Amino acid sequence: MPDKCRQVVVVTAGDQDSTTGQLTYYERVKPGDDNGWKKAGGPMKCALGEGGVGVADDNTGKTPEGPFPLGLSLGHYLPDHFIHLKMNYKFAGNTDWWDESVKYWTFLLENEDGLKPADTTYNQWIVSKAKPVRDPKYVAMYGRDLPDREVESLAPKDQAKSHPDDNSDYNLAVFVDHNPTRTPGKGCAIFLHCRKDLDDPTEGCVAIHEPQLKTIMEWLDLAKTPYMSVIVDDDDGS
Numbered sequence: 001m002p003d004k005c006r007q008v009v010v011v012t013a014g015d016q017d018s019t020t021g022q023l024t025y026y027e028r029v030k031p032g033d034d035n036g037w038k039k040a041g042g043p044m045k046c047a048l049g050e051g052g053v054g055v056a057d058d059n060t061g062k063t064p065e066g067p068f069p070l071g072l073s074l075g076h077y078l079p080d081h082f083i084h085l086k087m088n089y090k091f092a093g094n095t096d097w098w099d100e101s102v103k104y105w106t107f108l109l110e111n112e113d114g115l116k117p118a119d120t121t122y123n124q125w126i127v128s129k130a131k132p133v134r135d136p137k138y139v140a141m142y143g144r145d146l147p148d149r150e151v152e153s154l155a156p157k158d159q160a161k162s163h164p165d166d167n168s169d170y171n172l173a174v175f176v177d178h179n180p181t182r183t184p185g186k187g188c189a190i191f192l193h194c195r196k197d198l199d200d201p202t203e204g205c206v207a208i209h210e211p212q213l214k215t216i217m218e219w220l221d222l223a224k225t226p227y228m229s230v231i232v233d234d235d236d237g238s
Contacts, residue, residue: 001067001227001229002225002227003031003032004031004032004225005031005224005225005226005227006027006028006029006030006031006224006225006226007025007026007027007040007219007220007221007224007225007226007227008025008026008027008037008067008226008227008228008229009023009024009025009070009192009216009226009227009228009229010023010024010025010026010228010229010231011023011046011048011063011206011228011229011230011231012024012043012231012232012233013048013052013053013063013230013231013232013233014232014233015052015232015233016052016053016054016232017052018048018052018053018232019047019048019049019050019052019201020045020046020047020048020198020199020201021045021046021048021053021206022042022043022044022045022046023042023043023044023045023046023206023208024039024041024042024043024044025039025040025041025042025216025219026038026039026040027040027224040219041215041216041219044208044209044212045198045208046198046206046207046208047195047197047198047199047200047201047202047206047207047208048063048201048202048206049061049062049063049201049202049203049204049205050201050202050203051063051204053065053230053232056178056186056187056190056204057185057186057187058100058102058184058185058186058187058188059102060187060204061201061203061204062204063190063202063204063205063206063230064176064178064187064190064204064230065230065231065232066178066229066230067227067228067229067230068176068177068178068190068227068228068229068230069176069177069180069225069226069227070087070174070175070176070177070192070220070226070227070228071088071174071175071176071177072087072088072089072090072125072174072175073085073087073088073089073090073172073173073174073175073217073220074089074090074091074092074125074154074170074172074173074174074175075089075091075092075170075171075172075173076091076092076093076155076156076168076170076171076172077091077171077172078091079091081214082214082217082218083218084218085217085218086220086221086222086223087174087217087220087221087222087226088222089217090125092154092155092170093154093155093156094153094155095127095128095129095155096125096126096127096153096154096155097125097126097127097128097131097132097151097152097153097154098123098124098125098126098151098152098154098188098189099120099121099122099123099124099125099126099132099149099150099151099188100122100123100150100151100152100188100189101122101147101148101149101150101151101184102122102150102184102185102188103147103148103150103184104134104146104147104148104149104150105117105120105122105184106184106185107142107145107146107147108120108138108146109184111142117181117182117183117184118181118182120182120184122182122183122184122188123179123182123187123188123189124182125154126151131151131153132149132151133148133149134146134148134149152189154170155170156168156170156171169191169193169194169195169202169205169207170191170193171193171194171210172193172194172210172213172214172217173191173192173193173194173213174191174192174193174213174216174217174220175190175191176190176191176192176205176206176228178190187204189203189204189205190204190205191205191206192205192206192207192208192213192216192228193205193206193207193213194207194208194209194210194213195207195208195209196209196210206228206230
């Protein structure tokens with residue numbers, strides 16, 4: 001952990017092929033004090049990626065191994081659902097999408113001089129009334145060679161319900177920034193999110209039950225530079 005990190009969510013997998021693990025979270029008062037970590041909650045069962053744990057490139061289904069910053073939190077509840085929040089939180093509705101367009105952006109980065117990953121919306125939140133599609137400018141230039149956009153809706157599965165769908169992964173979620181350069185091919189859309197069946201592997205995210213995630217989201221504090229650390233077969237998780 002960087003010295004400035006004072007909160008960490010530790011996810012422990014039994015081996016590289018594990019699709020479930022244990023999640024425990026810790027806090028320390030003094031930055032840089034490696035002996036000052038105190039358990040704040042857990043352990044609890046969590047679901048991991050269908051590909052196990054390791055280098056989480058696009059389409060591997062792996063949960064990324066290592067320490068990563070926790071960033072934006074989101075969900076299908078209004079902020080008054082929480083006792084208090086000390087992280088940036090956004091309501092996710094039917095105009096909200098996550099850009100997973102690895103083939104689209106890889107193609108453009110290879111063919112457009114001067115275009116950089118930071119210029120794209122890969123691995124970012126997009127707001128659009130309609131499902132985002134290919135940019136007409138690039139369609140005119142490249143035609144059928146230009147891959148389609150791939151985006152994931154962040155909206156509730158059943159938007160006709162007055163309360164969030166019990167089976168929606170994004171009822172509550174916290175973004176795990178494992179690819180800070182947003183380089184296509186190095187993985188995207190990794191979250192700590194909720195899931196009802198923890199024996200159902202994710203596509204690379206870490207999932208726990210919704211009430212437990214609500215407690216963690218109320219505990220997280222942006223001022224304490226929170227991280228998630230995914231490790232393999234660590235006995236104490238500290």
